[in-house]
Amino acid sequence: MDLYGELILDHAKRPQHAGLREPYDVEVNHVNPTCGDEISLRVHLETVAGGAQDGAPVLRDVSYDALGCSISVASASVLAEESLGRPVAETLETYRHLHAMLTSRGTDPGDAEQIGDAVAFAGVAKYPARVKCALLPWTAYLDALARAGADISAASERPEGA
Amino acid sequence: MDLYGELILDHAKRPQHAGLREPYDVEVNHVNPTCGDEISLRVHLETVAGGAQDGAPVLRDVSYDALGCSISVASASVLAEESLGRPVAETLETYRHLHAMLTSRGTDPGDAEQIGDAVAFAGVAKYPARVKCALLPWTAYLDALARAGADISAASERPEGA
Amino acid sequence: MTTGQLAAQPLSRVEIGRIRADFPLLRRTVRGGRPLVYLDSGATSQKPRVVLDAEREFYERHNAAVHRGAHQLAEEATDAFEGARETVARFLGAGTGEVVFTKNGTEGLNLLAYAFSNAGAPGALDGADDSWARRLRLGTGDEVVVTEMEHHANLVPWQELCRRTGATLRWIGVDDDGELDVARLDEVVGERTRVVALTHVSNVLGTVNDLGPGSPVVAAARAVGALVVVDACQSAPHLDIRPLTAADSGVDALVFTGHKTLGPSGVGVLWARRGLLEAMPPFLTGGSMIEVVRMERSTYAPPPAKFEAGVPMAAQAVGLAAGLDYLTEVGLDRVHAHDQQLMRHTLDLLADRPWLRVLGPPDPQRRIGAVSFVADGVHPHDVGQVLDDSGVAVRTGHHCAWPLHRRLRVPASTRASFGIYTSLEEVDTLAEALDRVPGIFGLAG
Amino acid sequence: MTTGQLAAQPLSRVEIGRIRADFPLLRRTVRGGRPLVYLDSGATSQKPRVVLDAEREFYERHNAAVHRGAHQLAEEATDAFEGARETVARFLGAGTGEVVFTKNGTEGLNLLAYAFSNAGAPGALDGADDSWARRLRLGTGDEVVVTEMEHHANLVPWQELCRRTGATLRWIGVDDDGELDVARLDEVVGERTRVVALTHVSNVLGTVNDLGPGSPVVAAARAVGALVVVDACQSAPHLDIRPLTAADSGVDALVFTGHKTLGPSGVGVLWARRGLLEAMPPFLTGGSMIEVVRMERSTYAPPPAKFEAGVPMAAQAVGLAAGLDYLTEVGLDRVHAHDQQLMRHTLDLLADRPWLRVLGPPDPQRRIGAVSFVADGVHPHDVGQVLDDSGVAVRTGHHCAWPLHRRLRVPASTRASFGIYTSLEEVDTLAEALDRVPGIFGLAG
Numbered sequence A, B: 001m002d003l004y005g006e007l008i009l010d011h012a013k014r015p016q017h018a019g020l021r022e023p024y025d026v027e028v029n030h031v032n033p034t035c036g037d038e039i040s041l042r043v044h045l046e047t048v049a050g051g052a053q054d055g056a057p058v059l060r061d062v063s064y065d066a067l068g069c070s071i072s073v074a075s076a077s078v079l080a081e082e083s084l085g086r087p088v089a090e091t092l093e094t095y096r097h098l099h100a101m102l103t104s105r106g107t108d109p110g111d112a113e114q115i116g117d118a119v120a121f122a123g124v125a126k127y128p129a130r131v132k133c134a135l136l137p138w139t140a141y142l143d144a145l146a147r148a149g150a151d152i153s154a155a156s157e158r159p160e161g162a
Numbered sequence C, D: 001m002t003t004g005q006l007a008a009q010p011l012s013r014v015e016i017g018r019i020r021a022d023f024p025l026l027r028r029t030v031r032g033g034r035p036l037v038y039l040d041s042g043a044t045s046q047k048p049r050v051v052l053d054a055e056r057e058f059y060e061r062h063n064a065a066v067h068r069g070a071h072q073l074a075e076e077a078t079d080a081f082e083g084a085r086e087t088v089a090r091f092l093g094a095g096t097g098e099v100v101f102t103k104n105g106t107e108g109l110n111l112l113a114y115a116f117s118n119a120g121a122p123g124a125l126d127g128a129d130d131s132w133a134r135r136l137r138l139g140t141g142d143e144v145v146v147t148e149m150e151h152h153a154n155l156v157p158w159q160e161l162c163r164r165t166g167a168t169l170r171w172i173g174v175d176d177d178g179e180l181d182v183a184r185l186d187e188v189v190g191e192r193t194r195v196v197a198l199t200h201v202s203n204v205l206g207t208v209n210d211l212g213p214g215s216p217v218v219a220a221a222r223a224v225g226a227l228v229v230v231d232a233c234q235s236a237p238h239l240d241i242r243p244l245t246a247a248d249s250g251v252d253a254l255v256f257t258g259h260k261t262l263g264p265s266g267v268g269v270l271w272a273r274r275g276l277l278e279a280m281p282p283f284l285t286g287g288s289m290i291e292v293v294r295m296e297r298s299t300y301a302p303p304p305a306k307f308e309a310g311v312p313m314a315a316q317a318v319g320l321a322a323g324l325d326y327l328t329e330v331g332l333d334r335v336h337a338h339d340q341q342l343m344r345h346t347l348d349l350l351a352d353r354p355w356l357r358v359l360g361p362p363d364p365q366r367r368i369g370a371v372s373f374v375a376d377g378v379h380p381h382d383v384g385q386v387l388d389d390s391g392v393a394v395r396t397g398h399h400c401a402w403p404l405h406r407r408l409r410v411p412a413s414t415r416a417s418f419g420i421y422t423s424l425e426e427v428d429t430l431a432e433a434l435d436r437v438p439g440i441f442g443l444a445g
C-alpha cells in the first residue's frame, strides 16, 4: 500500500516532540467531525529583535497531543519536526506546498527541498478522504498562530511555482 | 368528448333547484383545494311520523350555490333533482352507487334504475382528476346531513351488488 | 437584463427539433394516439436523456453514501456530489460554500423561514457574526413582507413564521395588469420590516419582477436592513439568474427547484450569502451536519454541510447538474430569446380569440414562460379538459397562487407554460384545440 | 419476532448469485481491478435494476407534477405516486393515509420533533382531537427521552427541540455489551416524559431493541402517555417491521429511509397513527398541502398531503416501491435468515482474530445487519484503508453515533454491514483482508 510508507508508520508509532509543553502562548483543540479524532496543539512564538527579520515571529515551540489515525498523528509529528525553531513565515511556506501537494489528487509529487519529510504524505493525495487527516494538525497550527497574533495570510496564497 | 354529454352540459347551464333557500337546518361550505371551487349547500330535513318509516328523516329541501366547473355544477343540480323530497336513506343509497361508479375507473357503467340522471357522470370515472368535481356536492351534502343529526353511516357501506 | 438578452437569436426550427429528440417523453402519445403537446413545463419540466443517464450512471457505478466511508466508491460518490455543487455554483455565479441542496424549492423557502424562528431559541445565534445575526431576530411588532403574486411556497411558510414568532405579515399588492404595486411600497416596507420575500417571475402571469440595479423593492428592503429572499423557481429555467447573486445585487438568498430546471424530482437549491448561512441556525439536524455530538449538546459544521442533514439526494444532484449543463450549453440568452418568441406567438394567437381573456401584462417582454387565461362562461378546468382531449397538456386551477387569482377576480385560470423544447407549432395546436371550446360549451366563439 | 423468522431458510448460494446479478454496481472493480466487496449497506444499499428501471420509466413515460394539472400525464404521474404509497403502506401493514413521503430518514425524525414545537404556536392545535393534541404540548419541565445508542438523526433533532421549547433531554443508557440499560428505565421515563424516541436496530452494533409485546421501553412510555417514535432506518431492510405498526403495538410513529432499503436516494418514509398525523401541525408548508389560502391565513389539507408540501419526489417514491417489492418478493423472513447466517459467519471469523475486538452483543441472534470492531493499536480508519486496498468497502469512524462510541470508550470503529446481496464469500474476503493489518502496522497478529 503506497499510503503507509515507512516514514509515516515510524512517525505514527513514535510521534516526535509529542506531549503538551510549557511555556506556550495559545492552545487550540481541533476535531475531525467525520471520525471524531482530535488534536490539542500549543504554540510558543518569539519575536526576532534586530537584523533583516526584525519583528518577525519564530516558532520557539510547538507541542501537541494527537488522538487519531496514523496519517494524522504522523502529520503532527512531521509538522513539529519540520517547523520547530523556524521562522513562522517559513513554516507557512511549507504549509502552502504541502497543501498544494495534498489537494493535487496525485499530480503534484511534492518536493523534499520545500517540505522535508512531509513528502512522505504524497500518497495521501490519492485518497481524498484522508487528506483531511493529514491537514488536521496543520489547520490547528494555523489557527493557533492566528490566535497568537501572527499574520497567516501567506498560508492562503498560492505557493510559488504552483 | 365522452365527458361532456348533453345532460351534463344542460344541468351545468341550467342548474336545477339552485340558490340558497329558507327554511333550512344546516348550511355547509365545501371547497375543492386543487381548483378553489366552492359550494354552499343547505339541507332541510323532516321526520316521518308513524308508519313503517316512523322517525326516518326525509329531505324536504336541498338548496345550493355552486361556483365551479361544469361537472361540479351539474352534479349539484342532479343531486338536488334526484334527492329532493326523498327519504334520506334512499339518497345515501344513490350516493353509494354513484361513488362506486365514479371511482371504478370506467369499469362500472352505473345503473339508471339506482342513480337516475347521475348515470350521465359515468364518463367522469375515466378522468380521476374530475372525480373530485362530481363528488364535491355530494361530500358537502353528506356533511350537511351529519351536522343536521342524520345517520350517514350507510354512505360508507359498499353498495349492494358491488 | 431583458434587453441585453434579446440580442440573442431564438432557437431555429432545426435546433428545436434536435433538442426535442433529447427528451424521450416528448415522443409520447396521449388520449387515443394524439401526439403529446406538453405545455405544462411551469409545473415541471421534462428531462433530457443526459439527466437520466447521469443519474443511472451514478447508481450503477458510484453509488455510496457521500461524505461517509473510507472506500473508493464513497470517494467517487462524494466527488460526484461535490462536482454537482460546483456546477450549480457556476450556474448561479456563486461560491460552492453558498450552495445548499434541498429536496425542492419549497424546502429551501421553509429553511429560510425557520431560520428566523429558530434564531430565537436560547443560544441559537451564539458565535454568529452580529451584522447578520441581528437581521435574523424576529418578534412581535416586526414585519415580514411578501407579495400578492407569490406561489403558496413563498407565502405559507412566512405566514407560519409569523404564527411562531408573533411577527406581522404584510404584502405588496398587485395591480389589474398583474404588476407589483410598487407605487405604494413605502406603505408596506418600513422600519420594522425584517425580510422581503418575493418571486422573480410569477408562475401564473409570467410577470418578471424588477430585481436588477435600481429595483424599487430591493432598494426599499436595503434601506431598512431587511433581508431580501428571491423565489427563482420560475426564472431559473428561462433566464440567466447570475445577476441576482452578484456581490452588490442586494439579494441575500435565492431558491430554485430542480424538477423545473431539467433536473430530476427530489432536489432543489438554496443559495445565500456566506455570512448569512454562517449566522443562520440549522434547520434539519442529524448526521453529516455536525461538528461534535454529545448527549448534552452538539455543535455544527460550517455551511453548506450545516443545512444538509442525513444522506443527501446525491444522484438527483448529479442529474440536476447535467440538466443545468444542458441549459447552459444551449445558452440561457438563446433559451430566453426562444421563450420570448413563444410568448409573442401565444399572445398573438390568444388575442385573435376575443372570447379569451389573458391575465397579466399585455407586453410579451414583461413576461417569461407562462400565459394564463380565462374563457368567460367556461370554467378553466373544462377548458383544460378539452385541450387534454386534443393532446394538449396545460394546468388549470389556481396554480398554487390562490390570492393572486382572488386579486384578479377569477376563481381559477388555464395556464400554458413553456420549456426549452416547446415549439411554435405546439402553440398552434393549442390555439386549434381552444377553438373546440366555444362549440362544446355553446359560447359565441 | 426473531425466533419465528429464524424458521425460514437462508438464501442459497445460487439464490444469492441470482440476486447479485440484479445489482449492476456489484460488477464494479476497484483499486486496480479488484472485485468490489461492498460491506457498507448500512450506510446505503445498492439498487436492483428494477428500481432504476422504474424510475426511468416514470421519467420517460409519465413524468408530470403529481396532484396538479388536468391532463393525462398528470393523472398517470399521480397514479404512479399514489400507487407507490400503497406499496409502502402494504410493506408497513398500514393505511395509505398514514404514509408520508419525506426526503430521507432524517427529515421524518425532524418533522416529528418540529411537531412538538410548532404545536406551541398560537392556534396550531385548533380543531385537533384533544386526546392526541395534548400529547404534543411540550414546555419547560417536560422531558424528551432518547437512548445513548441513537444515530445523530434521532438525537440532534430532539436536542434542538429541547432548545426551542425549554424541555429537558434525558436518555436511556447503554451497557458494556451495547444493550439498552432497561433496568434503570424508571429513573429516565417518568410523569413528565412526553416522547420516547429510539432506534429499532443500532446502526453500529446491530443490536435489536425489543419493541414487541411486553417491551419494557414501550410499556414505560405508554404508562405515562408518552408518544413512542421508532427509528427503523436500519431494521426496514432486514426485518418484517409490520408488527411495529399493528394497532396495539404501542408505537405511535416510525421512520425509515429509501436509500438503505434498495430504493433511490432522496426519498424516505414517515408512518404515524392517523390521529397523530391529524393532530400534528404542518412542518414544511407551501403548495399541495393547503385547503384554502388567503393572504391573512391558510388552512391545511388532511394528512398525508398536509406533510408533503411542494412537488414531491415522485420518481423516487416509485423507485422505492420497486425496491420494497423486490424485498418482499424474496421474502423478509428469508432476508432475515440470510442476515443471521452472515452474522454468525462474520462473528466466527472475527473471533478467530484475537487482535480484533467486536463491539456489541456476542450473541448473533441479538444483532441485525452490522458488525463494528476495533483493532487495538490500529486506528479504525487505517484498518478501513487496508480493507479498501483489498477491494473491501466498509465504513470507519463514529458512524453518526458518536455518544455510543464514547460510551463504549472507543473513539471510532470499523463497520462491516450487510445487504440482501451480500455473500458468505465476501465475508471470507473481509477476513483475509483484515489479516494484512497486523503486518502493515506491526501488531502481534
Ligand SMILES: Cc1ncc(COP(=O)(O)O)c(C=O)c1O
Pocket (backbone or CB within 6 Å): C287, C309, C310, C311, C312, D042, D043, D104, D105, D106, D107, D151, D153, D154, D199, D201, D202, D203, D231, D233, D234, D257, D258, D259, D268, D400
Ligand atoms: C439508525 C439510523 N437512523 C437514521 C439514519 C438517517 O437516515 P438518512 O441519512 O437517510 O436521513 C440512519 C442512516 O444514515 C441510520 O442508520
Ligand SMILES: Cc1ncc(COP(=O)(O)O)c(C=O)c1O
Pocket (backbone or CB within 6 Å): C042, C043, C104, C105, C106, C107, C151, C153, C154, C199, C201, C202, C203, C231, C233, C234, C257, C258, C259, C268, C400, D287, D309, D310, D311, D312
Ligand atoms: C414560483 C414558484 N415557487 C415555488 C415553487 C415550489 O417548487 P417545488 O414545488 O419544487 O417545491 C413553484 C413550483 O411549484 C413555483 O412555481
Ligand code: FES
Pocket (backbone or CB within 6 Å): A032, A035, A036, A037, A068, A069, A070, A071, A072, A132, A133, A134, A136, D381
Ligand atoms: S481518521 Fe480521523 S484524522 Fe484520520
Ligand code: FES
Pocket (backbone or CB within 6 Å): B032, B035, B036, B037, B068, B069, B070, B071, B072, B132, B133, B134, B136, C381
Ligand atoms: S374543477 Fe373545481 S370542482 Fe371541478
